[in-house]
Amino acid sequence: MDKIPCSIAILTLNSAKTLRRCLESVKDFSDVYIFDGNSTDHTLAIAREFNIPVYKQYNTDEKNVRIKNFTEIRIKTDTLLKHDWTFLLDSDEYVSPELVDDVRRIISSSQDVKTAYFAVKKMVMGDKIIEYTFNDFASVMRLYNKQSGIAWKKSKVVHEQLYIPENVKIINLNSACYSHCTPSYRVAVQKDNYYLSLMHQKMFVTARSKKSVKLTVISIIKNLLRAANIFYKSIKMYYKYGFKETMPVRHTWRYIRYHLILSYYRLKELFI
Structure with a gap:
């Protein structure tokens, strides 16, 4: 063929x-x-x-x-x-x-x-x-x-x-x-942290270029909503399917953690 x-x-x-x-x-x-x-x-x-x-x-x-x-x-x-x-x-x-x-x-x-x-x-x-x-x-x-x-x-x-x-x-x-996806929570978080560090560096440069306060606030809200949405959907998932065939809780938390940290980075932009 x-x-x-x-x-x-x-x-x-x-x-x-x-x-x-x-x-x-x-x-x-x-x-x-x-x-x-x-x-x-x-x-x-x-x-x-x-x-x-x-x-x-x-x-x-x-x-x-x-x-x-x-x-x-x-x-x-x-x-x-x-x-x-x-x-x-x-x-x-x-x-x-x-x-x-x-x-x-x-x-x-x-x-x-x-x-x-x-x-x-x-x-x-x-x-x-x-x-x-x-x-x-x-x-x-x-x-x-x-x-x-x-x-x-x-x-x-x-x-x-x-x-x-x-x-x-x-x-x-x-x-x-x-x-x-690596089963190791520690290894997975290390990878997340590297991605976050790259985004943090870019945010710092963007903040120095006087990015709109309005856009920064919108970004903070979006990331908080994403974290909340993951939390809500996860609760529904574990209630419906239990824990045997679902994503491990610690790895679900990784996604929530990621967006919370992004929100924090964006918040810091407002004060640079």
Whole structure:
């Protein structure tokens, strides 16, 4: 069977624990490549096993370089796309066979580039699939055509987002992509804290440029509402499904904590 004419750029940094399954799941795609932060584990060896090209995120020989602006790197990876169709995937994720089949069908039959395809996102902790989280119908954009006008929002340094033009139709697929989450609360919080530090740095620069007080207050309210919404939905989730197949309580708290800290950072902006 022919390879799927679709490009996948994967960001890595010491991703050996999850990369093999990730690459195995996309072996039917014709253009898969890695942007690496000079990993010191077996990431590069695994890439060689699959004959996957590896490029540097930054032009340096320094080891274990962490990304400081994720959108900047995403834009850089897009310069090497061989196909107009692009599939979004992280190194700690893997694609279900059903989703691979959906992508093949869409690309082989669709002439409409003004469509973005979302897929179900399932969380995995260790070998366990988390069936229920506070976000009951979590879906993430996975497939789009670069001729559609979809582009990365340059304002985001972490949790990068794509701008979707109004004339682009959105279709939700029932097939899933699986995302690994470390069972270790401590390790997960360390990752959260790094993202928060990047956002804090950007907020400080923005505050120095005299950002509107009104916009800052709106941002504080939005983050507080997000935290409250996660709390509310979590209570409903644990009441309905219990704790066996749901996201661990400590990890749910991580998401609430994240938005509370962002609100605090925004509040500090008002006094700089």
